[in-house]
Amino acid sequence: MKIKQYRKYVASMLALVMLVGLFPSLNKAQAEDILNVNADGAILIEAETGRVLYAKNPDQVLGIASMTKMMTEYLLLEAIAEERVKWDQEYAVSEYVYKVSQDYPYLSNVPLRRDGKYNIRELYQAMTIYSANGATIAIAETIAGSEANFVKMMNEKAEELGLNDYKFVNSSGLNNSDLKGYHHTGNLEEENVMSARATAILASRLISDFPEVLDTASTPKMKFREGTDDMIQMDNWNWMLPSLVYGYEGVDGLKTGTTEFAGLCFTGTAIRNGTRYITVLMNAKDENGNNTDKKIRFDETRKMFDYAFSNFNKEELIPENYQVKGKKTLPVVKGKEGKVKIQTKEPISLVVKNGEKENYQPKLVLDKKKLNDKGELTAPIKAGEKIGTLTIEPVDGQALNFLTEDGQSKILVDVVAADDVEKANWFVLMMRGVGSFFGNVWGSISSTVKGWF
Template sequence: MKIKQYRKYVASFLVLIMVLGIFPSLNRAHAEDILNINADGAILVEAETGRVLYAKNPDQVLGIASMTKMMTEYLLLEAIKEGRVKWDQEYAVDEYVYKVSQDYPRLSNVPLRRDGKYSIRELYQAMTIYSANGATIAIAETIAGSEANFVKMMNKKAEQLGLQDYKFVNSTGLNNSDLKGFHHTGNLEDENVMSPRATAKLASRLISDFPEVLETASTPKMKFREGTDDMIQMENWNWMLPSLIYGYEGVDGLKTGTTDFAGLCFTGTAERNGTRYITVIMNAKDEKGNNTNKKVRFDETRKMFDYAFGNYSKEELYPENYQVKGKKTLPVTKGKEDKVKIQTKEPITMVVKNGEKENYKPKLVLDKKKLNDKGELTAPIKKGEKIGTLTIKAEDGQALNFLTEDGQKNIQVDVVAADDVEKANWFVLMMRGIGSFFGNVWGSISSTVKGWF
């Protein structure tokens, strides 16, 4: 009986351990998927600070399909800025681009003539608005001489931008098997892959470094080669643009993507009242797990935008010239004054969940190189001189999540001296030294006398 009872206790103990191990995982899963996003991966980011408001499998490497073209856009706009490529520069169609461009409507394309010449601007518009694959390869060849060289540039730029979890094998996002035997990087069935976090980072840098991309990305419709026999109506695949079928207020970008491997993907961005959000959805599905209806990627994106705009607002947590309670001044040595006021150089602003503004507290970090062993600044001190930094932390101890590892710096401002403190002259310093000396002597005498009694 004792053995049976012992076994029963052991079994109960093991069950308890399993339960304790399972429930935290369930709680974490629930916390991570508060929006019930039906997709393999997703992320929601406030654009200015990069604060992550929601994430599902943010670091899982997944197919990105034509969201790839955000990198091609970045490299083109960079080349335009640096003068290596001109908007009115003409491209002469080669066999590779011709064959890919003629594969429509199976692949997104504007058909290009084998003997035709096209400006970089119209190829860029076709790529950005209509996701035209032939036009994208033409841009890649223009920038790098060949798509193979361009792919090397893509991977190098991803590294420079601090992306992780990525691999580019072509400029378009198509499966290599769709490239008419012209693929030069990877295997025949390879496609480009990234994580939701890396995709959001790319989108963030694209619209930050080249905001003009949104002027084209937000164009709902445009005629390619208008006025010619080759004219074709291009309708933006981003159906969340306000004037299109699933229009959403504030949406002005950015890029859709669809392949059998990647499923239904979409990198969206929307701005209202000066606050911009970036969303990424990868392999979106309906409630039954199907990914055949293009509408579902916009339905899942809408959930994230609704959550962001409905539950968060941009707040000034601490104003310019803010002084931390208990740290409004710092002691100064060798100065005409013995202390100096310190304050923030700029306000700290961040999106916070409605009603949770009071959950954030200031965190002052002083520059140790500016202080002596006694924690004093040494005169002279100039007004506006940087003394340290101020950032914010959650009162409940929870970490603020950002798109990048150094994202906390996006909610960090300089703390500076509010006034000049001149260095005291030699006579004042000498008299202070004498006073300090005799003060120390008198203190020693007092202590000795007290010791006698």
């Protein structure tokens, strides 16, 4: 290689190194996209703790289409639990619901009669299994009197659940232009939007607060109004349910969504051996950037489920009654005993990557209010009394990534006293005081004598 060419080569390499240094966040994002999920936004979490195992643009606000119905499901199941609505309660079809429900060649719907009456349970089944839009609006009107009022409830509930990056303009997830001129919130072309993170929080809370939703969401097929002239076959749009065309072991929910604005969306959940994962996929595409084949969203979701179930396992990292090395006991003053054992009240479990169980360490935090200036507890102490807390953290010091800010609390347990320590009586305390006094005097004399020599 000639000298001039060599210098150009070296200069080019140095420039490349400088560019890499200038864009560390880009490097990090590329390194983290280990699954190469083809979507505008995606997230994979373990449901119990909310630990995030994979994320792609998790905070970008995007269209959610019929994944909206998870919020409508939440508000309905809450109303049922609070007995504000009953399953056998009848709904008389409004003109608005009638017109939307008749648009079933283009929109997902069960056609409802204008003079018909339907109970809430069958409307809920139509919404949850078949994503029926007219039935969804009917539920909104039942709960709030009007869809406009219901949309206010949706946004208020989103704030209450701690969601960020969201906006609801209708109960169904349709574009407002599809609502037959009855839209009351937002402009004519608006749709509901959320981030993948916010969608995952909603799904997590829905499953946690109302697990019965999965009984319906996992139903692969059902006949609406079976045995009548209005009967219609409802096939679940979640084709990853085990008995359907793209079946995946353990999948039992949760909600698909498709509009031109939002693209192909899917919030999935699957459980195996007691561990549940939740995935969110927004505007899924194939490798060429196309989003016309509904199979794409299930292919991309499969990537995340395969990654979770193949590479992670739930491990007990801290057993119950665990004692931290070097801190198995604490000194006690004014007690019959001079020290007390401390231990965790409960175990700590977490999904960790296979072979990485040893990469986590305990972190003990003692309650300073319980200790004197010398780090001692003061008797009396009751067995089970909280002395502090213990959590786990990676050995390399990196923070664990959770869905919400309070996720760390899911791996935080109390550290308690293992035994009672009674307060010593006045005579014992007095004699200790006398002994301590003469011990100090003797120590002073000894030091002085040593100083002479």
